[in-house]
Amino acid sequence: MTQAEEFSWLLNLLKNAGATPHVIVIGSWAEYLYAKCNVLENYQANLRTLDTDFLIKNMRLPREKINLLSVLSDAGCTIEHSMITDAVRIYTPGLLEVEFLIAQKGAATENWLDTNLGIKAPALQHLSILRDNTITVNYMGLDISIPEPEAYVLHKMAINHSRKKPEKKEKDAESVINILPHLNSERLKSLYNVMTKKEKRHIKDFIDERNLNADFL
Amino acid sequence: MSVLDDVLREEHDRLMSMRSAMSGEIAGLPQGYISRKRISGREYCYLQRRIEGRVVSSYVKHNDVSALEKQILRRRQLKSSIREIDENLRKLRRVLK
Numbered sequence: 001m002t003q004a005e006e007f008s009w010l011l012n013l014l015k016n017a018g019a020t021p022h023v024i025v026i027g028s029w030a031e032y033l034y035a036k037c038n039v040l041e042n043y044q045a046n047l048r049t050l051d052t053d054f055l056i057k058n059m060r061l062p063r064e065k066i067n068l069l070s071v072l073s074d075a076g077c078t079i080e081h082s083m084i085t086d087a088v089r090i091y092t093p094g095l096l097e098v099e100f101l102i103a104q105k106g107a108a109t110e111n112w113l114d115t116n117l118g119i120k121a122p123a124l125q126h127l128s129i130l131r132d133n134t135i136t137v138n139y140m141g142l143d144i145s146i147p148e149p150e151a152y153v154l155h156k157m158a159i160n161h162s163r164k165k166p167e168k169k170e171k172d173a174e175s176v177i178n179i180l181p182h183l184n185s186e187r188l189k190s191l192y193n194v195m196t197k198k199e200k201r202h203i204k205d206f207i208d209e210r211n212l213n214a215d216f217l
Numbered sequence: 218m219s220v221l222d223d224v225l226r227e228e229h230d231r232l233m234s235m236r237s238a239m240s241g242e243i244a245g246l247p248q249g250y251i252s253r254k255r256i257s258g259r260e261y262c263y264l265q266r267r268i269e270g271r272v273v274s275s276y277v278k279h280n281d282v283s284a285l286e287k288q289i290l291r292r293r294q295l296k297s298s299i300r301e302i303d304e305n306l307r308k309l310r311r312v313l314k
Contacts, residue, residue, distance in 0.1 A: 049224060049227065049228060049231075050228055050231050050232070051231065076291075076294060078235070078238050078239050078242055078295070078298075080234075080238035080241065089234065089238060091235045091238055091239070093294060093298055095232070095235060095298065095301065095302060095305070097231055097234075097235065167220070167223030167224075167226070167227070168223075168227075170220055170223065171220050171223060171224060174220055
């Protein structure tokens with residue numbers, strides 16, 4: 001199976017489990033969908049990696065809990081539980097690594113949240129912009145939520161300074177530079193305006209460091 | 218180091234983690250295959266496996282056969298995935314040299 005076929009298989013699995021309405025595809029596969037589903041005209045996505053990230057929209061949905069780990073395991077995925085943290089790594093038979101994340105609430109103290117998808121997800125800062133600004137695309141007959149590209153790029157710029165690995169930092173920066181020319185300035189401006197002071201400062205620093213054209217600032 | 222090199226190194230590390238996780242799962246799964254024998258009109262199932270070069274046969278209770286077959290199949294699937302991972306690792310290492 002190709003990577004794209006494996007990704008499609010995974011999405012179908014989530015759909016059959018009733019999970020797709022409750023998750024958002026983020027990361028490099030969101031960029032793939034921007035190109036594949038013609039969200040951005042003439043846009044060519046960067047390299048996709050083997051990791052597939054899903055953002056859980058709401059930890060209390062669906063109302064009827066799903067045991068997604070069990071569904072994934074029964075379908076042939078390898079589930080690895082960390083002995084030290086609450087981390088769970090999921091590998092599909094076709095070698096995709098799947099990760100579920102959730103937006104941190106306020107100045108939260110819990111790093112990992114139990115969700116009604118049956119997955120304990122790491123709660124990370126700055127993800128609310130992705131959760132609150134999504135579009136739905138139809139990919140291989142499935143309705144999938146992905147972040148609005150403007151929200152996606154602002155998020156990447158806001159967190160770039162905190163990326164520990166220099167190579168990830170650079171790869172994210174390349175993604176931003178690749179997508180930026182295709183975005184709607186007005187939409188960028190309206191999303192930027194509701195971000196926190198800190199986030200705006202980090203975005204401004206990102207733009208200045210790379211001498212980018214940012215008329216939305 | 219180029220962005221491409223970094224992506225490839227990250228993929229290499231990811232494949233190594235996957236391999237480790239799958240090897241861990243295999244370690245808990247039985248080797249061998251189910252052999253079925255008809256004795257005096259009744260079917261008996263045995264788990265046949267090789268231990269230190271010799272074929273060893275263990276009787277499997279009728280109620281346990283289905284679960285055991287699933288485990289054996291799972292082991293085969295994981296071994297196949299690991300072969301694929303190893304092939305991908307070989308290709309990546311050639312490029313990353």
